[in-house]
Amino acid sequence: MQAISKNEKNYKALFRKGKALGELGYFEKAEKLLTQLKKDNPAGMLHLFNPDPQVTESLDADEAIITAELARQAAMDKERERVHSQKFRGSCSHR
DSSP: OHHHHHOTTOHHHHHHHHHHHHHTTOHHHHHHHHHHHHHHOOTTSSGGGOOOHHHHTSTTHHHHHHHHHHHHHHHHHHHHHHHHHHHHHHHHTTO
8 A cells, every 4th residue: 555655644545445454354453453453543543434323423533433344344354254164064064
């Protein structure tokens, strides 16, 4: 990502990178990045990019955005694990 290479503190780009890592299945990397961003993010940076007006009005809007993304990715990971587990059980029962 060029934005991160130009400014390693670009919170919007880091947040998008965390989302992309999760979408690609790199949940541990995404979780690590988003958790660090949650700690380091100065208030008022990410909520500017969230379309949900109820979230942007919150004092902890950035934390809420990152927490919601982490929860979304955890649910995706759990679903992928469930599907994988079902496929594995099905392949073992055909012997």
